[in-house]
Amino acid sequence: MPELPEVEFARRCWQRWASGRQVTAVWAAPSRVLRPGKPAALGALRGATFFRFERRGKNLLLAARREGALVGLWSHLGMTGKWLRRAAPAPAPPHARARLVLDDGHALHYCDMRLFGRLRVVPGARFETLPELAGLGPDPLAEGVDLARLRARLAAGRAPIKLALLDQRLLAGIGNIQASEALHRAGIDPRRRARTLGPEEVRRLAAGIRASLRATLSEFERAVGPDGDIRYVEEPGTANPFAVYDRAGERCRRCRQGTIRRIVQGGRSSFFCPRCQG
DNA sequence: ACCCGTGTTCGCTG
């Protein structure tokens, strides 16, 4: 599921679902999802009341209080992770790996088919101590994009710009889809070396990043399913909301003349229009 | 059977 827009959507769901709610029970399957790997670790959340819901890049930072002490929950959704809300007695959704039962009679299920996502209880809700957050770049939605910093970092990069954008130390939250989408909006070829971008192109790129993230987020707000989960790209009946991603062979929606190409960079697909992305 | 997949981390190399 998740790049920045999906994680931001999950954050808003969490806020709606859990604000002021107390955890009455917890459960976790033995799996790699818990970090460190003992299911009992979730027990520290029992009796705690959630009150703060933040996001940095693709990381969810959820804070709760119990008897005056803080406790946090860090959640990274990996490739296929999502949080789903069900009535507490209802059966768990497919691929459920952990859950928190709340005092309003609902359960929040963490579901993850491929098990690349991770959960971690954070004592004192001191998220700044998390190794997973160390070195993260600024969040392009929450903090905006610092053009001078972006220019300086890109000027030092020899990698193709598409791969540079996937480095979470540059900007936190851009993934494989958003990188292609942002470069398309900016009219920049994904194969260009980062250091060859001129100041005007970096400015267009920053604008493209913000615009693409916002557009995708608003798509999600519109595409809410019956249980508050996102009906995503691959789900039947959901149209691909992106301009180039997974559109190889189609006419470019930007210049209306080129044909979208798929190439492989760093072992992953990139999509672009050879005609309008110079 | 084979290839593909919205992410991160590890180990190797130059």
Place this chain on the structure above:
DNA sequence: TCAGCGAACACGGG
């Protein structure tokens, strides 16, 4: 020391 790159992780779907 470090940027860059491929492999690994795990489990489906086409």
